[in-house]
Amino acid sequence: MIFRQLFDPSSSTYTYLLADAAAGEALLIDTVYEHERRDLALLRELGLRLIATLETHVHADHVTGAWRLKQRCGSQILLAEASGASGADRLLSHGDRVAFGSRYLEVRATPGHTNGCLSYVLDDHSMAFTGDSLLIRGCGRTDFQQGSASRLFHSVREQLLTLPPSCLLYPGHDYRGLTVTSVAEELRFNPRLGGDVNENDFAGYMNHLGLPHPKLMDIAVPANLRCGQPDQANSSDEPGWAPLTQTFSGIWEIQPDALAERLAQAQTQPASAVPLQLLDVREPAEFEAGLGHIHGARLLPLAELSARLAELDASQPVVAICRSGARSAQATVLLQKAGFKQLANLAGGMLRWHAAGLPVEGGRD
Structure with missing residues (x-):
């Protein structure tokens, strides 16, 4: 299997490429609108065909590149049925599978950060992609987009931290340069969700964060509810005088x-x-x-x-x-x-x- 972790410095978003090398089929998780060319170049260099883009949730801090990549590659757009988004080719629910070549991702519903949060677990349970539900030594906020501290606590504890201790966890963001963690690490060191923390402890912590809303929220959320399609598709030719x-x-x-x-x-x-x-x-x-x-x-x-x-x-x-x-x-x-x-x-x-x-x-x- 081919695996790559890509990064957007503006929103600290991780995009993940998974592919079956033998079949040449690839998935991208949590793409970013501005990085279409980067993603296409990587697919081309690795000789891969993009069959689908997956979203872990409706993002509030960046616009997905799913629609743009579909125009280029014919790839399908996949995200949660509970997201309320339009324009997807397949709406996912807990227990679904997303195949690429001979491999697949298992879909797990992990609501709480938003109502439509999904996590994706590789078929052999060696790695999982947790979006904003579980971050490295943290988790996503629960104060907007149908967020719920109670639901997030149960999502993480029941759907993610019950995976094998050695399972590697790849988050949707990290703001300190950390790239990966594991179930064992988060059970031991996550101050919000690990150890002996109970639901009341977690809710008390999350309900008093007092964070400002993301700066791009008013642009990103409506756009992501359209799977990244602009209000009016830009049909202008790409400039040839520089790589833009x-x-x-x-x-x-x-x-x-x-x-x-x-x-x-x-x-x-x-x-x-x-x-x-x-x-x-x-x-x-x-x-x-x-x-x-x-x-x-x-x-x-x-x-x-x-x-x-x-x-x-x-x-x-x-x-x-x-x-x-x-x-x-x-x-x-x-x-x-x-x-x-x-x-x-x-x-x-x-x-x-x-x-x-x-x-x-x-x-x-």
Whole structure:
């Protein structure tokens, strides 16, 4: 069997690939809308055919890539019947099986984080995919989307922690960089659900977390109830001037390493590279100090952009840049409305550029 664990840094979401190598059939669990290209590339490189995408629940912190992958691969969309979602090809219930080649996943209903939470257990009980029902040394919250501390306590204790002690547990998220745990570990060390904790202990803990709602909840939940299908399917051709990824909101993004490679190509092969306009929309103090700026970037603060559009060449691609990617995303929307066609936002902005160790001018240590 082929197994891969993939990660989305924006939402700390894990996506899991399982495949029967002999049959060439693969499943993806908890895909992320912005990572369609990554997932397709991995499938292609491993010589696999995606037969289905599975959801552990209706997510509130990211949009699933299930619909986009179905358009590309013809894969089926599978999630819980109790989720209330539309657009699925198969609605799952407790005890169902999802086959891939000669292997299968056993479906276990584990409600409590949401009403439609499912966990998937590999046929030999060597690994399980727990979504947000059981995290590493934690669990999903129970204060929205039909959440229930009582139901989650019984779900985890009866459906997951009764698996063999050696069974590896793979969560839907981790915010500290941890990747896997086991039934034995969680029974011993999980402060919420392990040891001698009873239902009253757990409910008292969960009912007093006081957490804010996820920032993308108002966008993600409605979209995921449509299995990730946009309100209006975007039929525009993919840009060919750089490797870009489209966010669910319709903004094209370029990753820092891809932009660095593209800029290097322009220096070594100027005749074959399409010229790029690097548009930094921060304030002057941010451009010169702080995180510095990318060589060749033009400073044009977002507040002045509408009045200075004539300084840009609409026939050449524009990459918008800011500190985190938020202001520059807004700049791409403004430019698109002004008639610019070739646009991309630097994903994660200068923060992610720095984290990748890429060169800057100016700034301070």
